[in-house]
Amino acid sequence: MSPIALSPALQNLKPSATLAAAAKAKELKSKGVNVLDFTLGEPDFITPANVREAAIAAMNAGHTHYTPSGGIPELKQAVCNAYLRDYGLQFKPNQVLISNGAKHSIHNVIASLCGPGDEVIIPAPYWVSYSALVELAGAIPVLVNTTEASGFCMSAEQFVNAITPKTRLLMLNNPSNPTGSTYPVAQLEALARVAVEKNLLVLSDEIYEKLIYPPTEFRCFASFGPEVAARTIIVSGVSKAYAMTGWRIGWTIGPVEVIKAMDNLQSQETSNPCSISQYAAVEALNGPQESVEAMRVEFEKRRNYVMERMRPWRAKYGITFAEPGGAFYAFFNVSSCFGKQLPGGIKVDNATDFCTALLEKGHVALVTGDAFGAPGYVRLSFATSLELLKAGLDAIESFLG
Ligand code: PMP
């Protein structure tokens, strides 16, 4: 008999579907296949030079030791300064916790607030790790389906209807991964009013806050007044805005009691996030911000190019989608292709089949919407060069044809 028995929580835990799709594409590439890879949502730019230099300076200055588990005071202060500068919002450093990437921040929030039987409201489509992290805590994800027609935004009425006495938290992602949707300010405020009225906490994942395409306007969830701020836990970080995915720095801003509990948890689980990365993040936030806008402009060009190429697909192939107002994803419905038989006996009955067939026949890697609670959809990350996008969209088009 095997001595190995996994904990009940881990027995059903699947690997992150985005990371798994990226690994599959990489594996094919290593076998010599020229895969056009649009799986992973991470900026293709190298971290700005001033930030890289700050990291080298931090190492040379001997910042190579443990730091306080919840982050260095300079970085907490830099986060506060950034929210004041960018949104006019005033936070104190004791409302900030620095963690190992925004994914870790989300884990900390859920692990600190939710236990067995608690319900967490998640508008679907949602980012893969949301439901997994909720289930890991023994809590129950309550999915609220949104539609393309509503721009994948949950209405206040849908929110109210999902609330039960067991509801602990709403998890909101604005702008959204995987849809790129952004909440209209009035609709966001309506959700905030419900949270106040029902006295609920909201985890607002704003990791794509700097990747916004006009005329879209971004509003921080905590900006709707003190009674909303008192119920908001903001999650964000440097990964997307400063092209720093590998450095693993995210943060949480929220009520002091929650931050304290998360700091306790972090001190037992991981200790501090990488000391060098923290100093680099201080420079990212305090230093010149031009590179953020320069990268955003590049993402906007790519977004516009992808949309121009995809718009004719509606009439030609019955593909539907809502145009992204933020982030770097195109999310489209390919169910018009279902029920088709391809040469070689390949059948396409769902979005996962579509992705498998597209990878095999067209050597293009996308992520299935099944992973995001959105059957029928697929996700393309356009955080990659225009050249690669052109080749990929050509290949998808000839596959669709
Ligand atoms: N939230 C969302 C919606 C994301 O797309 C990501 C990126 N994977 C994260 C959180 C996590 O970001 P990080 O890389 O900082 O952990």
Ligand code: GLU
């Ligand atoms: N946010 C990225 C994505 O969704 C990174 C992958 C991950 O962390 O799961 O592709």
